[in-house]
Amino acid sequence: MPGTIRLRPAAGSDAAALSAIHNAQGVATTASYELRPGTVAQRAEWLARHRREGFPVLVAIDEDDQVVGFAAYDRFRELPGYDLTVEHSVYVAPGHEHEGIGLMLMTELIDQARRAGLHAMVGVVDAGNRASLAFHERLGFTNHGVLPQVGRKFGRWLDVAMLVRLLDDPPTAR
Ligand SMILES: CC(C)(COP(=O)(O)OP(=O)(O)OC[C@H]1O[C@@H](n2cnc3c(N)ncnc32)[C@H](O)[C@@H]1OP(=O)(O)O)[C@@H](O)C(=O)NCCC(=O)NCCS
Numbered sequence: 001m002p003g004t005i006r007l008r009p010a011a012g013s014d015a016a017a018l019s020a021i022h023n024a025q026g027v028a029t030t031a032s033y034e035l036r037p038g039t040v041a042q043r044a045e046w047l048a049r050h051r052r053e054g055f056p057v058l059v060a061i062d063e064d065d066q067v068v069g070f071a072a073y074d075r076f077r078e079l080p081g082y083d084l085t086v087e088h089s090v091y092v093a094p095g096h097e098h099e100g101i102g103l104m105l106m107t108e109l110i111d112q113a114r115r116a117g118l119h120a121m122v123g124v125v126d127a128g129n130r131a132s133l134a135f136h137e138r139l140g141f142t143n144h145g146v147l148p149q150v151g152r153k154f155g156r157w158l159d160v161a162m163l164v165r166l167l168d169d170p171p172t173a174r
Pocket of ligand 1: 025026031032090091092093096097098099101102103104124125126129130131132134135136138
């Protein structure tokens with residue numbers, strides 16, 4: 001576990017940092033199927049919507065007070081039968097991967113989801129993202145299958161893995 005990292009809820013003033021991390025680690029790669037870089041205003045609205053709907057956004061802060069990662073969850077699908085299931089996202093800043101920051105963020109996010117009375121957390125992960133698949137397995141997510149060619153980015157088809165973690169056991173990383 002990284003000793004100098006702390007977690008806190010995101011503030012509106014974090015929008016620029018979150019936007020930069022997502023553009024670098026998600027939009028510029030196949031980790032996210034977003035095709036165009038997001039603006040700071042769009043990320044601010046995303047933060048405001050999570051706040052309105054009571055969904056947490058956690059940020060990881062280093063010793064220089066820089067945001068080095070974030071994790072959040074949102075509804076999985078709109079229909080009310082899915083009310084107790086959420087879909088999460090997690091991004092660590094470039095140059096800070098594999099330092100334990102993602103594990104810190106997700107362990108706390110899973111704990112908050114459990115305390116909120118939710119039942120399942122879904123990760124929709126690009127099937128070629130080996131680091132993310134290993135990361136989620138370490139967190140107790142189970143891969144329930146791959147949907148072939150449901151995404152298209154950088155001129156090629158992308159397969160997506162459907163990962164689920166039920167929330168009725170403790171959030172300790174396995
Ligand atoms: C995927 C991501 C969130 C993981 O967070 P992280 O802080 O880098 O990962 P951690 O250091 O907490 O790693 C925890 C465990 O995950 C696995 N893991 C993490 N990175 C890995 C890699 N590059 N290769 C293989 N396993 C990896 C390991 O099991 C690791 O445990 P270990 O340190 O004992 O080996 C982060 O690397 C990231 O943001 N990547 C780019 C964007 C992305 O893919 N986001 C996820 C979208 S679904």
